[in-house]
Amino acid sequence: MKFDIAVIGGSLGGVQAAISAAKKGKKVYMCEETDWVGGQLTTQAVPPDEHKWIEEFGAAGSYLKYRQDVRDHYRNLPNISDEIKNKDRFCPGNSWVSRIAHEPKVALKILNSYLEPFIQNGNLIIDYHTVPVDSVVVNDVIQSVTVKSTKNHETKVIEADYFLDATDCGDLLPIVHAEYRTGAESKEETGELHAPEVGNPHDMQPITWVVALELNPEGDYKIPKPEKYEYFKNLDVSYDDNKLFSWYAPEAETQKKVLFSMFDNEVPGKPLGLWSYRRIIDTKNYKDPSVKEVSLINIPQNDFSLGNIYDDKDAEENKRLAKEQTMCLVYWLQNDAPRADGGFGYPVGLRPDIMGTEDGIAKAPYIRESRRIVAKKTICEQDVSKKFNKTPPTVKDSVGVGHYAIDIHLTTKTHSFLYDATYPFEIPLSAMIPVRLKNLIPACKNIGCTHLTNGCYRLHPVEWNVGEVAGLLAAYALDCKVSLEEILENRMEDFQQVLVKEGIQLHWDYTKMEV
Structure with missing residues (x-):
């Protein structure tokens, strides 16, 4: 051809x-x-x-x-x-x-x-x-x-x-x-201020499997507990003695953790929540109030930093684990995520139709x-x-x-x-x-x-x-x-x-x- x-x-x-x-x-x-x-x-x-x-x-x-x-x-x-x-x-x-x-x-x-x-x-x-x-x-x-x-x-x-x-x-x-x-x-290769002294061709940015979730208090929204849930929930991350699944995320300037919340104004002094961060459907924009809000979840908690998906002998396994990490995050949001009222879990469910997939996760990881x-x-x-x-x-x-x-x-x-x-x-x-x-x-x-x-x-x-x-x-x-x-x-x-x-x-x- x-x-x-x-x-x-x-x-x-x-x-x-x-x-x-x-x-x-x-x-x-x-x-x-x-x-x-x-x-x-x-x-x-x-x-x-x-x-x-x-x-x-x-x-x-x-x-x-x-x-x-x-x-x-x-x-x-x-x-x-x-x-x-x-x-x-x-x-x-x-x-x-x-x-x-x-x-x-x-x-x-x-x-x-x-x-x-x-x-x-x-x-x-x-x-x-x-x-x-x-x-x-x-x-x-x-x-x-x-x-x-x-x-x-x-x-x-x-x-x-x-x-x-x-x-x-x-x-x-x-x-x-x-x-x-x-x-x-390395710093020697590029002269860059923030480059490491020793380069590493395998030290790459993480991928993220994005998932579409809708806000649906009346729905039957909960998923089964993923096999690796306890592992990802309790995974240590490198900033400020933090666990992966929490409402904290890294703050680059201080290299410390900073508190976020699920919804806007849920925490004093935090007018913006992670739900509205990448929200793609907002009920307020529609005449029909039954239109469900939908957000695309792409936050530090589902960034996969445990391995790479190319030039890596474990590439396919890393892809699979990255997807499971996202499903574990969904389970955490539904069941264990702390709420401002003292309870746990939010009424959010998968929206496969948004992604054109069976599980509501994107067709490909975000590279x-x-x-x-x-x-x-x-x-x-x-x-x-x-x-x-x-x-x-x-x-x-x-x-x-x-x-x-x-x-x-x-x-x-x-x-x-x-x-x-x-x-x-x-x-x-x-x-x-x-x-x-x-x-x-x-x-x-x-x-x-x-x-x-x-x-x-x-x-x-x-x-x-x-x-x-x-x-x-x-x-x-x-x-x-x-x-x-x-x-x-x-x-x-x-x-x-x-x-x-x-x-x-x-x-x-x-x-x-x-x-």
């Missing part, structure tokens, strides 16, 4: 890569391990994490349009409140982590509507339940990638001029023998940290941190913008964590071009960053931007018959004009911002 561009992985970045390449008239192949595309937004069930300027600017134009399409979907629901119908800006779930927390199935519906025209005109073919397993590479050029169905085990050999790795874990990188890094680099290409440039802490820069840094080869703090959850080996301020940053094209392979482009969380800077480059708007640029980059290289390196060295301004015409913001306008 011969294509112009092959997108391996249907992540959020993968979807944008496929769309942007197909828009340029290229014949595109995409494969996805599950039966849904969309990664973070859909199969992993994580509402968008965004910066404070997102309503006005600071993302690709296509991402801003997506946000509007989400609101239009809810605004047009027959059961939505009149107040919501008449609002320009609203959060479907009234969450406090995201300005636009919404249901994974809504995200899937919208993303599929973007893909459908290219499927219909023959520019795009998508294989679901399909993963990469082998490759042929000659003289630093990927000739083909073999993909395999996880359903019937049939294989296909995909030939393409460019291969884009859009898997959430960078699964294509070892298959095509690309240079890549994992885990924490915070991927394999990362060794690129022409590696984005380091000093490139984005407020500690290293008196003013916001800019890059000449910018292909997009983003902003998020360096956010490292409890890691899998050293059990360290970090939250540190950054300036709004730009995405350098040089971090998207491998040091050796000529026709490989990262399109997800696998660009040339470090363990630390992955912590701020991994969020939804940035991954979307990277994916869209990856598709446009491959299309531009084909149209102009030039290499990726030539684009970086000799055609940067011309390529940037292409991006601007596609609605991609290249630089921040600090006259409109306080940083």
Whole structure:
């Protein structure tokens, strides 16, 4: 099967890569391990994490349009409140982590509507339940990638001029023998202030199996006690002599524990509870009061920091344990979680329909940290941190913008964590071009960053931007018959004009911002 561009992985970045390449008239192949595309937004069930300027600017134009399409979907629901119908800006779930927390199935519906025209005109073919397993590479050029169905085990050999790795874990990188890094680099390697003295490629951010729960006091909501419940309930965590299942979470600045609660205003001085943190359905937004509140549970208590799910001999067992940890958390919330009134347990039950699964847990774990290409440039802490820069840094080869703090959850080996301020940053094209392979482009969380800077480059708007640029980059290289390196060295301004015409913001306008 011969294509112009092959997108391996249907992540959020993968979807944008496929769309942007197909828009340029290229014949595109995409494969996805599950039966849904969309990664973070859909199969992993994580509402968008965004910066404070997102309503006005600071993302690709296509991402801003997506946000509007989400609101239009809810605004047009027959059961939505009149107040919501008449609002320009609203959060479907009234969450406090995201300005636009919404249901994974809504995200899937919208993303599929973007893909459908290219499927219909023959520019795009998508294989679901399909993963990469082998490759042929000659003289630093990927000739083909073999993909395999996880359903019937049939294989296909995909030939393409460019291969884009859009898997959430960078699964294509070892298959095509690309240079890549994992885990924490040492201070000697990167010069980063918060890097460890000794690097550890296995010290990665945790995964989280997100679960959808509804608030239903009348329902028969309780699940059987999971086998590993007592183990996870009493598991020691590394911050401030704490147990995993409690209302405490780590506070990065002090490295101590900080108290949270289930619901808003349940604890004096704590107006925001964890239930509303990633709530995606709020009863107050609907005319029918019987609509149940639903929240996506992705909190420190179900971050799995006991092992990794790639480049690890126990990868599959770690996946299973991570999922069981989440079910143990559900049992704790239903039975043993202390309430402010002195009782225990809350009336919350699983909502499998929200996730498109039988158990109410997401189709795939939330991946915070991927394999990362060794690129022409590696984005380091000093490139984005407020500690290293008196003013916001800019890059000449910018292909997009983003902003998020360096956010490292409890890691899998050293059990360290970090939250540190950054300036709004730009995405350098040089971090998207491998040091050796000529026709490989990262399109997800696998660009040339470090363990630390992955912590701020991994969020939804940035991954979307990277994916869209990856598709446009491959299309531009084909149209102009030039290499990726030539684009970086000799055609940067011309390529940037292409991006601007596609609605991609290249630089921040600090006259409109306080940083």
